[in-house]
Amino acid sequence: MSLATTGGGGMGSAGGGGGLMMAHSTGGTMSAATGPPPPPQASFDGGPAPPPSGLSTKQVKSVAHLPLVAIDLHETQPHIALFPPKGEDPAAGDVLPVLVGKMKGNVVLKANESSHKTLRKWLTKSKGYSSLQADSLATANETSSVVVLEKPYRWLGLRRLNDAPTFLRDSVDSEQTNSHAIAEESSTEPGVTFGIGTLDGSQPAGDDFDRVVCKVRLSSAKKTLTVLPEEATQLLIHQAQYHVAHKHQQLQASTSESSDHDEETVLEYPVSIALPSWATHDAAVEALTDSVGVGNTVILARSVCALAGALLPHPEGKANPVLDRLQKVRTALHKEFSRLQVQDPTATFKDDMLVLLVGIASDGIEATAVQISNLQTSQMSCLFGDFDILSNVAYQTNNPVSKVALCLSELEANLDAIAPDSDGPAVILTYGFTGSQDVLKQKWDEIKSQQNEWSKVPLIATKSEAVALGAAVLGAVSHGRISVLVTKGKKTKADLALTVHNVAPVAVGVQLNYFGGSENDWTPVKTIFDFDRRVPAGPYPIDLKAAECVVQRETKNVESLSDEDYLKAIKDNEGAKGIPKREESALNLQVQIVQKWTRDGEWKKVGSPMEPLVKLDADENRVACESVALEISLGATGMIMTNLNGERESVVQATKSARNNAIRYYVGILLAILVFGGLLVKSYWEDHVFKRDTARLLAYYKHIIPGSIQDGDYDTARYLVWKYRGKSDKLWKNLEKKYGEPVLDTHEWPDTAVDDDARRPLNEEHETVELDEEDEKETKQEEPDL
Incomplete structure (x- = not known):
């Protein structure tokens, strides 16, 4: 699953973070730093690499020759569009998506014994989709003796009903109920019952392995078949x-081209899926990715897809009211810029325009504010090169019309906080099927009279297929099929x-439990x-330490402690x-990641509670760790990634390491004192000996050869003492032998x-006297005979 915790690692902490006191504080909202930017993207076949959507260059290349499938999954009748295979020149601006049509949003199965057998074999991977299509899937004309799985994608990733x-x-x-027996025996008639199951069909245990499943009975003589929502959604994708x-x-027949369209090839078609924001959360996106069955799936925001589709030119060359409105706003911006440029020649033209999008799906409503810019007339499928989403407000409900006023008022409040200097929206676009837009x-x-600032903004309805076409465009961008040339x-x-x-x-939020999982703690x-x-966003680090857990x-009221006391x-x-x-504290610590899908929704658990301060030894025994850093990251599609950083030493081993480190620390200090202290003592003693021997030599000259050139010659005395350093006995013997x-x-x-005057240096020049008569190589002048 996406919420996988990996150990070790060298990832550094980026952005803010904190310890346990931070993690459970209830005041305010933390805003984690985004961390380092993504690495540079490699290019392929002369085109750009896909954006950070999880696709690799290898995945993109492997399907470059196949058409791309785009689907507006949450529509009442999902629209389908395709984008042609990658051409020789991805920067060509005349390549546009193609509308395929509409399809049913339900999975309709024939209710007979043959259909049951084929579905069972397809679930066990012993038969392919073509067999299922022929034996189990009902056609549009078959309306009797069928079982309907209505919109199975709405159940994706749910662990509990x-x-x-x-x-x-x-x-x-x-x-x-969690019991399989009750669910199976409740009815013998063909139909669908929803219950709780697991990924492998085992007994539910109330953990992250559980799933909401469909119990499908196609024949009264057969047992029910357990179908996961992922598997039912996979049928719609296929x-x-x-x-x-x-x-x-x-299309190929019209251009005299040919290609292979066998089952294996068709099921490898890359897929681009538009999702409303309430369906873009960790569990649902993970399950949807699994349901597609190929690794080059692109998950996109439905509102952004609607905007991309609304900006496409009309295939028959007719006027596009959205583009006409934006061109009118750009003309007004140019006039304002020309006026400002007269006053300030250094002024630059900004073509940012704010677009509001409001859309209804089969199970909710969302309103989104997007700032578009960077007009590029060379690429007709992407007339604007930058979409900057400012805010999104969504609600999951079976009565979305009742939430329209609430969505718009919240969106307006968010924009006032995020972009207070904005000139207001240029246009309001609606998207979805025609009836919902009406x-x-x-x-x-x-309600527009209540929206004082937006009451005069024109509202334009987009075509019902705009979302699917936009998903095809954004998917093509991700796969490198559309690009622009940049110098x-x-x-x-x-x-x-x-x-x-x-x-x-x-x-995304986090909860902690220090007492071993009790729900009240x-x-x-x-x-x-x-x-x-x-x-x-992220990674956001939380430092977890066993001592803090204690x-x-x-402590009953940790918040009352000052930082010093804590x-x-x-x-x-x-x-x-x-x-x-x-x-004990480390073994009882649990961390639960939670998500909130809509602003008025409840916090939903993501995965099972983690035990970051627990590791398993070779015998699978739980071992308490001293400390670890839990890092949490959030992807663009609501996927959560976690990582554990640190040595993960056991409490005993960490204590030993700390004790050894302390011993090494103090031993190091002691050695440093001894070394540097010894050097200081040695330096002091050498200076003392030097001064003592210099005074001794001057005193000798004073008494033995008073008045001579050596008498009182401070510099010469210092030189001789320095020359015979470490062997002063030799100097004294030579002097005794000489005099x-x-x-x-x-x-x-x-x-x-x-005499103190004899100790002071003399200003006049003096000759160097060499007392070592045995060294004949020295050229120093000997002392003169007195």
Whole structure:
């Protein structure tokens, strides 16, 4: 699953973070730093690499010769579009998506024994989709003796029935039980029952392995078949792929081209899926990606797809009211710029325009504010090269019209906070099937007087297929099938034709439990990434330490502690004496990642509770760790990634390491004192000996050869002492041999007073005297005979 925790690693902490006290504090909302930018993207076949959508160059190349399937999955009758295979010149501006048509949003199965057998074999991978299509899937003319799985994609990723909205639970036949037996024996008639199962068909255990499943009975003589929502959704995706294959074959026939359209090839068609924001969360996106069955799937925001589709030129050359409106606004901006340029010649033209999008799907409504810019007339499929999403407000409901006023008012408030200097929206676009857009227009006419700033903004309805066409365009950009030529210096290279800056479609939070999983002991949810947060975001690090867990367990009101008291309490629990408490606290710590799909929704658990301070040894025994850093990241599609950083030493081993580190630290300090202290003592003693021997030599000259050139010659005396450093005995023996008098210490002479003038350096030049008669190689002048 996406919420996989990996150990070790060298990823550095980026952005803000904190320890346990931060993680359970209830005041305010944390805003994590986005961390380092994504790495540079490689180019392929002269075209740009796909944007950060999880696609690799190899995945893109492997399907470059196949048409791309685009589907507006959450529409009442999903629209399908295709984008042609990659051409020789991705920068050619005349390549546009092609509308394929509409399809059913339900999976309709024949209710007979043959259909049951084929479905069972398809579920076990012993038969292909073509067999299922022939034996089990009902045609449009077959309306009797069928079983209908209505919109299975709405159940993607749900672990429990209670996780689904109330209106969705009320719309289906369900068994509120974990028992397989009760669900199977409740009815013998063909039909569908929703219940709780697992990925492998085992007994539900109330953990992250559980799934909401469809219990499908196609024959009263056979047992029910367990169908995961992913598998039912996969049938819809395969139907869309076959529709695209048929349409593509027609287009090729008109151009005298031919290609292979066998089952294996068709099911490898890359897929681009438009999702509303309430369906773009970790579990649903992960399940949807699994349901497609190929690794080159692109998940896109439905509102952005609608905008991209609305900006496409009319295939028959007719006027596009959206483009006409934007051109009118650009003309006004140019006039304003010309006026400003007269006053300020350095002014630059900004072509940013704000577009509002309001769309209804089969199970909700969303309103989105997008700022578009970077007009590029050379690429007709992407007239604007930058989409900057500012805010998104969505609600999952079976009565979306009732939420129109709320969505728009919240969107207006968000824009006032995010972009207070904005000139207001240039246009309001509606998208969805024609009937829903008519209802939106009527509702807008009723409430626009309440939206004082937007009451005069024109509202334009887009075509019902705009979302599917836009998904085809954005998918083609991700696959490098559309690009623009950019000149940088003397080089011209292909670049992304469209860049989308996404915001978080969901909110992400974290809860902690220090007492081993008791439901009443979870801390309040702390928001890590809020709605409208720029994504990808993170990693956001949370430092977890066993000593802090002890303080959290033993202190009733941690928030009342000052920082000094809190750190002191942690310090008191460190060391060998605190090992039992730290081990117990680490083994009981649990961390739960949660998501909120809509602003008025509840926090939903993402995965099972993690135990970051627990590791398994070779015998699969739980071992308490001293500390670890939990990093949380959020992707553009609501996928959550976690990573554990740190050595993950056991509490005992960490204590030993800390003790050894302390010993090494103090031993190092002691050695440093001894080394540097010894050097200081040595230096002091050498200076003392040097001065003592210099004074001794001057005293000798004073008494043995008074008045001579050596008497009082301070510099010569210093030189001789320096020359015979370490072998002063030799100097004294040479002097005694030369003058016949022993060299006494300064205090041993009868007259111990030494003239201070003799100790001071002389200003006049003097000759160097060499007393070592044995060294004949020296050229120093000997002392003159007196």
